[in-house]
Amino acid sequence: MKVTKNHFLNRRGFGIHSPWAYDLITNVIEEKLPYYAYDDLYEYWEKAPDYLPQYDENVDQMLFRLVNALHPRQILEIGTGAGVSTGYLASVSHSTPVITLDAPHPAVEDVRRNLAAFPQIDYRSGDVLAMLDALADEGRDIDFVHLAHTAFFREAVEILMPYLNEKSVLIVQSIKGNSRRNWFDALAKDERTGVIITKGSVGIVFFDRKMYKQHYRL
Numbered sequence: 001m002k003v004t005k006n007h008f009l010n011r012r013g014f015g016i017h018s019p020w021a022y023d024l025i026t027n028v029i030e031e032k033l034p035y036y037a038y039d040d041l042y043e044y045w046e047k048a049p050d051y052l053p054q055y056d057e058n059v060d061q062m063l064f065r066l067v068n069a070l071h072p073r074q075i076l077e078i079g080t081g082a083g084v085s086t087g088y089l090a091s092v093s094h095s096t097p098v099i100t101l102d103a104p105h106p107a108v109e110d111v112r113r114n115l116a117a118f119p120q121i122d123y124r125s126g127d128v129l130a131m132l133d134a135l136a137d138e139g140r141d142i143d144f145v146h147l148a149h150t151a152f153f154r155e156a157v158e159i160l161m162p163y164l165n166e167k168s169v170l171i172v173q174s175i176k177g178n179s180r181r182n183w184f185d186a187l188a189k190d191e192r193t194g195v196i197i198t199k200g201s202v203g204i205v206f207f208d209r210k211m212y213k214q215h216y217r218l
Helices: 019-029 038-047 057-070 084-090 108-115 128-137 153-163 178-189
Strands: 007-010 075-078 098-102 121-125 144-147 169-172 196-199 202-206 214-217
Touching (some): 019 214, 038 057, 038 084, 057 084, 057 144, 057 169, 057 202, 075 084, 075 128, 084 098, 084 108, 084 121, 084 144, 098 128, 108 121, 144 153, 169 178
Parallel strands (some): 007 214, 075 098, 144 169
Antiparallel strands (some): 196 202
16 A cells, blocks of 8 residues: 555644535534435434444434535445445435445344435445445446444445546545554555545545645544
8 A cells, every 4th residue: 555645633733724624514513404315314223123233323424424524426325234325325315326335243134124215325245345346347436435243344435446547435434443453554555546534433535636635533
């Protein structure tokens, strides 16, 4: 993995000089106002299988706001878990396809039934990396990737990297965990990535390398 110089800024320290980054951080990532769909989604969140992994509600709400702001043409999630984050990703627009890839487990049908409330979700269970390879071979135009409940985070990103472009965004969960922290730090410095924003245990990676490479830690 080749590394280029990376600058680390803290919004409350040095300040943010990029109007684009300031707007995204202030009005999307750290937005506190309620959105119209939160009430309905909270009910869905409560009904999701609690014996499968899921994130805090505030993390799912941030995913909702990012999709709402970035208007992706297609969303890919790797590691469905309980399917809660999947529902938040899909609820922004009924016309935006969402593909979520999950490793086989005994509760697959429970997740499938819960996700049936969102007809634009394509839930696939099987060999995650094989399914990801097949998607890449199809030349899918996927510009929003949510790397969630999966152990194959390194392999998944390397498969996707040749297909990510200046409009792509990658959301990586659990970057404070030991298995992901060093890997994500290296990814943030990789010359193939652009602006990086981290908030808590979530990392947001952009790939427009025309923009000045900075790492904003919130």
